Amino acid sequence: MLPSPAIHMSLEKMRIKIARIITRMDLGGAQQAVLCLARHLNQNLFEQILITGEGGQLSAELSSIPFVKRYIVPSLSRHVGLGSLLDDLKTIIRIRTILRLEIPQIVHTHTPKAGILGRWAAWLARTPRIIHTFHGFGFSQFHPFWAKRLYVWIERLTGLITTRFIVVSERNRLKGQQYRIFAGAACDLIRSGVDFSTFRNVSGDKSQKKIELDLAPSDRIVGIVAGFKPPKGLHHFVTVAKRISEQRTDIKFLMVGDGELRVQLEEQVHQLQLDSVVKMVGWRRDVPELLEIFDVFLLTSLWEGLPRVLVEAMIVGVPIVATDVDGIAEVIRNGKNGYLVPPGDTAGMAQKLIELLENETLRRQMGATAKSLVQEFSAEKMVEDYTRLYLGLMGDVADLSSFPSQEVPGGKP
Template identity: 35%
Template sequence: MEKIKVIHIITRLDKGGSSENTILTAGGLDKQLYDIILIKGLSIESGMADNEAVAVEKSIREAEREGVRILTLPGLVRRIAPFYDFKTFFALIKILRYERPDIVHTHTSKAGILGRWAAFFARVPIIIHTPHGHVFWGYFGRLKTSFYIILEKITAFITEKIIALTEQEKNDHLHLRIASGDKFSVVHSGIKLDRFLNLSVDPAALRRKLGISEGDLVVGTTGRLTPVKGHRHLIEAAANIVNARPNTTFIFLGDGELSDELKNMASSLGIKEKVKFLGWRPDVAEVMSAFDLFVLPSLNEGMGRVLVEAMALGKPIVASDAGGVHDLVVHGENGYLVPPGDVEELVNSINIFLCDPIKRKEMGNRGKIVAADYSADAMVQKIDRLYRTMLQQKNIETFA
């Protein structure tokens, strides 16, 4: 029996959650049963530092070793670019007609629009889309957001299944009437837990290496430095906290277009020496192990898979109650939820943990239990079951 051919489409691969999720899915599916192709853009819009680009290339090579065929379309970009979009759309149709996949699975908004319509015109039997969150607020102005919502509603008509990362993400789509409830499935994003659960590192030695003063408590965050991630608000909160508690250090892991602005904010607020911007690093897990607590100040978030990583390391959480974050963080159990953009509540919640080592330990331990349910293997198994169900509904002959 021939293998089931699945083509994944995404605009860019970087070390963000949507890319990591897509790579893990494509690489994790059983290659004795599936023939997997991943179509991607050049990732030039990510503005990656050299070490992040090297890590992404390593992930691509690993996926290829796992049997994933990688195709690159230079015109597949995240921004709206009519010339490139038109050219890429017809290139996708040509590829899909040649490859004749059983399933096209698109990822993120832009690739989801182009890829799904290309699959429709190429007469692909099954079209599946994972938004990895959504762009309905926090990303664009009202006019552009309305345009995307209309596109999503129209494109949902040709989509067999939309995979939400959380129940909240599903509910957000239903609230805006993107599609009917029967078109949605919820599959949580997964991570390779072993890297975080079996970490061997001396946090005290690492802190010295990072130049953190002995005795300081460390508040950390990880993510791309972009407006929707809310780092401006965390810098404001950091100024308030450091002025009251000088033995506190804040660490920002990640790169992005706001890097210089955030550094200037820290300097102008007089906390430059207590805020460390480490850029993107390959040893993210090791650095996060040196945190006393983890903060996710996002204004909009699909699921926040970095929260799973932090919880796997036993870190208590302060996070914005945005998107599907509350699927992971139960207020008062394994962390605290605050309204997005509320600096005062950020300060209050962070201070609770800074004052109470027992609470940090207890909530961190509860988070470890939660993290165990979010493995990459569990995610891939759910995707596999979904594929099989869709194939059976379309009367496409499948493996046993």
């Protein structure tokens, strides 16, 4: 029996209004986590507003969710520099205007740029609870000293107006503490969850999928799914392909994704005469099927939060060779479900890849272990953890457990 109209009215008044802020809805880990929360956070408990930049591969999916109100702020972009200061000021003013209109009880920001601009807009709008999720930091040891110092200073300052922090990995928590970014506010660990159902029972002919990609059915595939951005270290991926192509001719390298570095990477591939070895296929909607044809997943990141794509590869049972940076070591157990190598160590990456590619039994063992380790990273657990966090921030709230729950994907892979 459905609740009466009077109860519905009461429920509307009791629902917690959350405004979530992020830059473009690109096909990245932070954006996929936001999309998952938008779809599956319980409507009986929460009213959701999303403030985003313009465009992105996931933009249409986000706009198709009927119970989430979306505001697009074109000036909210990832670009950082003196030339963007005027746009940044306009963005803060626009977001503040939206927040004053909507009056959310909680503002939750994601990604570095949106995290800084969004939190200051929320502070100016006098939003009582401001939280931010670090899906990785916007700085690393590979940035110039002055740029890193400036970013840390801005994060420390913004931390003073932040109610609660969330990180996706323990290493990110330690890094934030090391740089004194959290400013005394509590910091919780909430993993970025993956919808296991998307990767269950993937059907399809692997040989046919290879032929579709202009690969031979007998080819061994080393692959990556990533945005073509500096943190991913994809020039090392191409260098590893060169090293291995000098030893084996039956191994191909598949790059699924796109981004600002595509032209540079294409030039590198051409200069190293790898046009027949490295294949770039752009962003694809058939990632589960593509992961099925990977023999090994190679992640060459220079810095990270906790990459969801590793969990996706593990669900499918693909062994992994990855760089030992940030939260990656919390996904990969060295020698169990993959191998960890230092960032930039292309010789070490090539060695571990050859070891796996020449040992089918080892690949199967690592793939089976990978499948057994993913439960911590389910979408269901992420939604539950955020629900608990939001309710905790609000203090005592009405018991709405008698109202219909909302199905959340997840479960055992």
